[in-house]
Amino acid sequence: MTELTEEQRLIQESARTFTREVVRPLADKLDPVKGEIPRELIEQMAELGYFGILIPEEYGGLGLGALEYCLVAEELARGWMSVASMIARGNALIGSLKAMTPEQKSVYLPRMAQGDFLGAFSLSEPDAGSDVANISCRAKRVGDEWEITGNKYWCTFADGADFIMVFARTGAEVDPKARHKGISAFMVEKPRGQLPQGVSGSPIPKIGYFGWTTWELALDKCRVPAANLIGEEGKGFYLATAGLETARAHTAARSIGLAQAGLDDAIAYSKERRQFGQQIASFQAIRFKIASMATEIEAARALMYSVCSKIDSGVRCDKEASMVKLFASEMSERVTSEALQVLGGGGYTTLNQVERHWRDARLTKIFEGTSEIQMRIISDHLLGRG
Template sequence: MKTHVAGNNSSLTADQLGIQALAREFARKEVLPLANELDPIGGKIPRELIKKMGEIGFFAIMTPESDGGLGLGALEYILVTEELSRAWMSVGSIIRSSVLPAGLSAAKREALLPRALLGEYIGSFALSEPDTGSDAASITCRAVRDGDGWVINGAKMWCTNADMADYIVLFARTTPPPSSRKRHLGISVFFVEKTAGEFPAGVHATPVRKIGYHGWDTFELVFEDFRVPADALLGVEGEGFYTGMSFLELARVHTAARAVGLATGALEDALEFAQQRLQFGHPIAEFQGLRFKLAKMAAQIEASRQLTYSVARQIDAGQACGPQASAAKYMASEMAERVTSEGLQIHGGSGYTTDFAAQRYWRDARLTKIFEGTSEIQLKIISDSLLGKVGATR
């Protein structure tokens, strides 16, 4: 049985502790065995597991009770994320895939929400492009009005689970930017419905050859004269950039929780291995150098965990916390790379094999420093909050 490391949960309510315990038990019994089986061979997350998650309510955490959800907050959302990511970060990620985008008509949302809350209707996100990552305002994928619809041409990158998704949230430029200082204007968002397991005509998909984040495929998508109806447009035409940026506080604290969870999984595995592995007639856990290594890992995880919880509480309180969310994401992702690397080191040569999960945590941790804004972007956001944006007063 996997060693369990308990964080400082004294600030959590009884209900929050119950949700955390439920997610931890589910991750231990349902997710971890699948991760150990499927990650080494690049297998996909089974739909049966997603169904079980939906039945428990993992896709309905932040949806109001009046809409059929659990009516909980960002803190409960990241508690579940953290526990699932202890077992497999990909599963800790998929609960976000059922969040319907803003801008859907009331009738459309009412029709789709029951399925989304059960994990039966999930989406993929298409913002980045082969030549556009952190600078989202520079996207070149175009959507042009044509009769009663839109025609889309261009390429998108890093579209995870696009094949199995029921819809794609697609960002495309509909008008040229008015000036170099307002490049973010003229970008619109489209709701592209599709059949799960297929790509529609006019969409060409190439899987990305990832080193980690297994359990689902990630794609480069090329749109060639791809037509969508007029009502596929979400929100106000030309203001899609604001839509894309509006969810980033929660997205970044979600990534911080994923990083904390997988780092905790790496620590738990390292603790168990250190107590079982014998060298020079003793468990290596008796050697002070290694004991201090484990202690440092635990301390770094707990510091990132408490920062992440604090930012989640700010979100629940309705407070603007962009720099704080960036700080949580930065600290947790940088921590996760260090901690998982140490966990692999403690496993020695065994850690460099797929027979142990140490390498899975290490590979997935490296991604947390890149997606949802690189570590460098987080530092820019934090420094801008301290010093103002460069050139803002020129």
């Protein structure tokens, strides 16, 4: 496994303490009632620099790498995966950094690093999920503005964000042989707590990932200044995919954090719960479950560190990023399910937090590319079919 530096260990320990003292207690209180992540918590995260981990120092960020980003995400996910996901709302544009103009960088990035300009990502549509190139939402140039019309799906934090990154088709016709071309990216700025003008929406009912709302959006001639086009017109597909390696490592980190939280809860319960006159931790069935869970977590963590090191070294690793996302998310569901089993009937109640870890772990197999999509990417690389 990659050896962490002293600085990285301090970052990890700081995030672990913050999670233990602040995030976990809030999650235990708010998740059962589907409460919103409080603004006060977001402000505390901003003070710790979590929204600027990947943003260069010249723009007020920490200028760190994917490994530090994932170290923080893993620890936050041990408390509440939604909070671990929140840090992407500030580091979200890093994949688009090279495409931004100097003016856009100077305006947006310092505010983002301070947690004062957080975003939502609107790429998916009712008919465009894994098939991202199937986007049908359209943007039409009208004078000094763009007018966006269409439907979007799975846009988390659309109401609480300060902007929504919307991907829409600007090309006149879809080329069947190059459907990914003609898609553009727009930064739709908006008042915090509201949807943008020209946008209506309905919350999507979820079985987990509470703390914020995930939206279905309808854009009806939503106006955006021409200056808010990010990157070149028609090249938005490349912006959407530019940061996938880091995004998938981030999902792996969240998966590992959830699994670790499940293991922690299972160990604690096994020492407290007594049956047949002794701790259930003394039973081989329980001990072996815990040993297997811990081993799987450590294997996923080692792979995640390796992938992050490649990303930070500038080495292309889309295959390995897919591997860690696949392995860690599948592992997380197994481990949190086993943790629930250790708690028995109590695990199947909302009186214990392991059910939250289990519900949220299930989502990691779906977002940032399903497990099946990851297997397709990996096999394409191995078989030379990419």
